[in-house]
Amino acid sequence: MQRRSFLTLFAAAGLSACSAPGAPTPDPMSSQPAAPASTAPATELAFNRGGDRPLPTKIWLPAGNGPHPLIYFSHGLTSQPNDYAGLLAAWAAAGFLVAGPKYPHTWYEAPEYNADDVVNQPADAQYVITELLKSLGGLIDPQRIAAAGHSAGAITTVGLFSGSRDTRLMAGLMIAGRQMAQPSPFAGPAAPLLFIQGKKDKTVTYEQAYGAYNEVPWPKGFLEIPDAGHLPHQDEPALVAATTTDFWRWTLNGDQAARQRLPQEVESAMLTSTF
Template identity: 55%
Template structure:
């Protein structure tokens, strides 16, 4: 795969430097827009995102102007503006070519999960066909709207940053195809074997939702419970 660093922006005061990982040949490919957590950066998630890219996806991860670790004017409430930032990055990537415009999805961790849920609710991006929410929740409880899209939620029960119950509340309200991967001993940030489980399960989720790979869908329950680290509530 190859990596690009793009200098994108939404307007004059919202710079969105974006890291893009993409397969080196062929295409067009499905696009996954990934949103980072508070005071984090795309590079913090490189292991997961490069695995997705290696499985046949373009993965774009912007650094948000007021919540990234490099932000000079840090403001966590600005996460409410990030769904529009994320949609803008999608538009920019589509305009540059090499993207299958019928196969676009979003994912995010923590505040990035809040951002992702925002893209499926009040600021619905109707281009999205699927989503992955890692340790996320809704800041403002708003029904998810627009065309149904499969969603995969992932959360650790020992998360002390975003309560497990808050993540599950959103899941319970969703009427679309959905699954919830729980790590009983997991915290806010997955590492090691837990991260390996997330990588396998989410990659097969993307292969199913964006490529129509039914064999990948059938592997998700086994992926999610590998090593008996996690449990899966599955309504996909």
């Protein structure tokens, strides 16, 4: 039998939830799976930081008039937001507004590709979040914002909770992520962070991901998937979608039932959980 592990300290520091003032009452139907991706339409907004950093940003819109929680997503090297459409649309179908830009020097058709430009992406992220709040007005609840990313996008997300701390963020998700080459300590107000890591990942190693996780001083979780590589969201799409959606329901909506489901979902997928 395959064994996977889910290590979590989400109950640490007395943080039972990060619901913002005015957050809606948790939906009793939230235990249902996320709706199919086709229910979440997408559009695109054109942003440009400083005039020379174009950041066209894909938006996955949930149903309803809002305000909705915002999940800001950062793609990996030689990638783009559409490459993660299944996962991002699942979050949108669960009621979250999801936005992800193409970073100017790391997306797959970048005119001047430069992997080292990842160090500038946290500032891009902060800029796009600010512009989204301006552009989408009442569609976004400014008190319920989170950040997520994969690979270099997860490194970007780590930056948003460390050296480039964005205090607007309530929670974060790192898929195959590690710290920057010159890491800074995690800083600012406590925010629950979830790491998802394939044990067979040779791009971002288990040791690198767990090293970043170990440095987090706040409630945190680490989901290890032994048979997954660098794309755990593709290797185990149902598990990753269900776990991350409930993570957002807890951290952004204050849904305590979703928090309690996290280890149950892990156990149902033949994982062991430890608190």
